[in-house]
Amino acid sequence: MKNDYRETVEYLLHWYDLNARILEWRSNPKPYYVWISEIMLQQTRVEAVKSYFDRFIKELPTIKDLAAVEEDRLMKLWEGLGYYNRARNLKKAAIIVMEQYNGELPANREELKKLPGIGSYTSGAIGSIAFQLPVAAVDGNVLRVMKRIAGSFDDITKEKVKKELEEDIEAIIPKDRPGDYNQSLMELGATVCLPNGKPLCNQCPVMHLCKAFHNGDELKIPVKPKKKERVIEEKTVLVMECAGYYAIRKRTEKGLLHGLWELPNIEGKLSINQMEETIKTLAPYAKVERKLGEAKHIFSHKEWHMIGYYIKVERIEDVPIPELIWVDNQSIRKDYSLPTAFEAYRKELN
DNA sequence: AACTCGGGGCC
């Protein structure tokens, strides 16, 4: 279904001029800054990104620096932000930009989209904000705002709906300020046209154009189907300590949190008796000192339900588990990316 | 078209 959003342009741009938040990557929209910020902002709120962005740019001020950064350093810069493939793809793309684009991002949406980690939204965002290309940048905010304005009950998780919206936007996007128009839609979605049933319609610069508001449907839109339940995984986490050093290991190559570090852990929740039996076979001279509390960590699609044990080891040689490395707490904090999922047990390290 | 991939903030 085609929608005409032409009338929104003047109101949204004017509102954006008065209400845009001051953000580092907005004040200085160099392609590299816009790129890094847009990747960080994928599925991530502005407030969470700010400090990561500043640190990242300070550490890796140019695409050349990013292309050369060491994997562990990169993961450390991303630690806690989540979706770690975003960071790996940044580096991959930076190498391609150095080798194929003379060190500068291409000012072309299709070329941008070829780079790892840059899809339809991000290519539109970088294209319009950094290069003033008249292209749409449709994210969750834009879908919500536009479907409310149109009074549309389309299922916004459908790819076709997103594609049609891109076309509708590109039909009316102002050629002199495409990046500002896209950002005005996102800014409105983030600060006024809020999700979860609390839009601030009385503050909205386009409420007179909004069919959802007119019809009293603003809480029913956007339409999304329900998500399926998360899978629950039970784990027993071991805090193994030897003279102030703690055992950690690198997670396997693929899948959840791959390539990051973790506290050693076993499938299933072991009772203290089971733990004592198990430790005999793993490390005969280790002692189960005490039970730690239970903890839960929720990912998008699974939950870890964990129990922990504090295990004391007299000599590292007594633990014949080759994949473990033994590191003091200060080094872990400085050099090893230990995901937030282990936070409850990480507190035991000192 | 469905699944995987993090973490946090807000109700």
Add this chain to the structure above:
DNA sequence: GGCCCAGAGTT
């Protein structure tokens, strides 16, 4: 306890 967030890549 559930929702959603300036989504992209893989299957």
